[in-house]
Amino acid sequence: MVRIFLDHVTKIFGDKKKRVVAVDDVTLDIPDGAFVGLLGPSGCGKTTTLRIIAGLETPTKGRVYFNEEDVTDWEPRKRNVAMVFQFPVLYPTITVYENIALPLKAAKEPEAEVRKKVKEIAELVGITEFLGEKPVRLDVNVRQKVALAKALIRDPSVFILDEPLTVLDPKARIELRTKLKEIQLGLKKTMIYVTHDQTEALTLAEKIAVMNAGKILQYDTPEALYNNPANTFVGWFIGNPGMNLIECNVVEENDKLYLSTEGGFRYDISFIADELKKLGLPKNVVLGIRPEFVEIGSGPLEAKCVHVEYAGNRIILHLESYDRTLKAKTPITVKAKPGDTLRIDFVKEKIKLFDPKTGNAIL
């Protein structure tokens, strides 16, 4: 039962000549029993953050708390954190049973107790039939389940999962995702799941911290990340494809408010004029609109279709609208081919505006 709190944690690697700020002033509150995702592209600092939580790295600045306890200087062992990595770490020459039992034997638990626990965990993870086998004879899907069982048996306070499903085949991945979710719901353990894959994070975690360049850009539910991205990066990173981001000027004309560009892109946003004026009416904004909220058929904008990507019963249209490019994701019943000129509109309530300098959401 652990609540984890990172208080202004920074980690700098290297020396005076070459400094790399891997984690940049990160504050993160992970409630007891929560399933939290750390999501970001490679090099974003998510793995370093995780290593700091596990005690494998010491932060340059900031503190790490488990409940009320400052654990910043604690060794990994004392923190009682279990980790599962991308590639399963097992002893190849002893059986699955012995692999799983190892942490208990090291703690000198009575034999009967060990047997009972291994049996329970093996059932939970679904590997009972493999207990007598040696890992070398098993495929990676089963080996990763064994690694998970080995982590579970120690009854740790925190689980850290570092992209454990990437090497599995699709069927096993679905199976283990379900298993992980069930285990977490059943055991109510604090779980931290690190991944670059939005699907893994959005599927498993209740809350996700999206990281880029060492910083946490947003810490929210999957729905909030999708509907209300805090900045342009999150808008782009979440979604399939990501949010369209279109730099525009804000122009007032005849009591109306428009988003416009030099090339003739012009979109009436009078319906949010009051809110924007309250914010001091910025001169430039980035218009954010998800491809699934770009409507084809009628509307104030003209767009040329340059490419059509098929995605099952939907299509992704690559559009050139005046001097801007954007994508639209629509049902396949919308007939469009490269070279066609289309009329487009945006679903008004789905329009987001961002500050072009900071990338932060303003509306």
Next chain:
Amino acid sequence: MPEIKVENVSKLIEGKPIVNNVSMEIPDKSFFCILGPPRSGKTMLMRLIAGLEMPDKGRILFDGEDVTALGPVERRVAIAFQDFALYPHLTAFDNIASPLKAMKLPKDEIRRKVLEVARYLKIEHRLTHYPSELSGGEKQRVAIARALVKDAEVILLDEPLVRLDYKIREDMRAELYKIQKEIGKNVILITGDPFEAMSLGERIAVMNEGRIVQLGTMEDIYERPVNVFVGRYFGVVEMNIFDGEIVKMNDVASLRTKIFEIPLKNARNLPEGSVKIGLRPEHMSVLELAGKREVNFRGKIVLTEVVGSDTIVHIDAGLGELLRVSVPAIYRRQIGEEIDVGFDIENLYIFSSKDEKLLARGGDLIG
């Protein structure tokens, strides 16, 4: 600028056919795609077209001329491999110039050729930069410029995007397509990603076990996959396949499964007995989101898998196999909850349970 013809080509390795009696035509100036799972023979087929390997049987024609015995240079074929393999210590200019330097061309001719191809690919302003300073799309253009600079007429792309982050791939796909349209040459893409083939290939050859199992446009293959393998493989989310039975009694035919039964009007051509039923996840819907469909039933949620802007709902409906249902939104539900799902009959596929070949589409059977 050739039209490429592959005629009854086979290639054996240690007696085993890696490419097995393949015939196909690739139209001139098109974006053609060879799609297949690992070890399907797609890379070998590419190497045969490139002239890196000699077939054991059959021949390859470029514009009617037999090129089977010629190498890549004589065929005027260039290959860009995975990652585009640029030299990190060389500028974009030197990367593009490297094959010409190897050919020991005079300096000013190299310069002229590199500038020409760079202008063509709109990267002349980036020539002094190193690969690490270039965007993904620019790197791609540099690699293709390097392939083109040797006067290649056919460009083979060997899984160029496979090792890139999927977020980068989103934009690179469209970029590849744009480049092919700009340069107007024959581009052949080899890929293991059905989505990439769907979004890029004008014509697609689907390979499995050394053979081309289906060749056609994206629409052809998606609408009428020739067998269970293509049905499962060629889609955004894998097609659901489950067992069913055609029952005929007194001129009345129906399709029966463990959980539903559908009357069929035009089942004359279908044999009685067991069949495999295919249903694409995107042709199914969750009733509370999309309303009732022609066939509706209930299932228990195994997992709601959120794929960016979409969700794949995995359910157990008692069919023996789990079913996947695509939802075009973020839709999260608890494991074990029950939900109602449905589909329309026209979207069914009926495959033979013997050889797994397509027998009919739902639309043919009720019309």
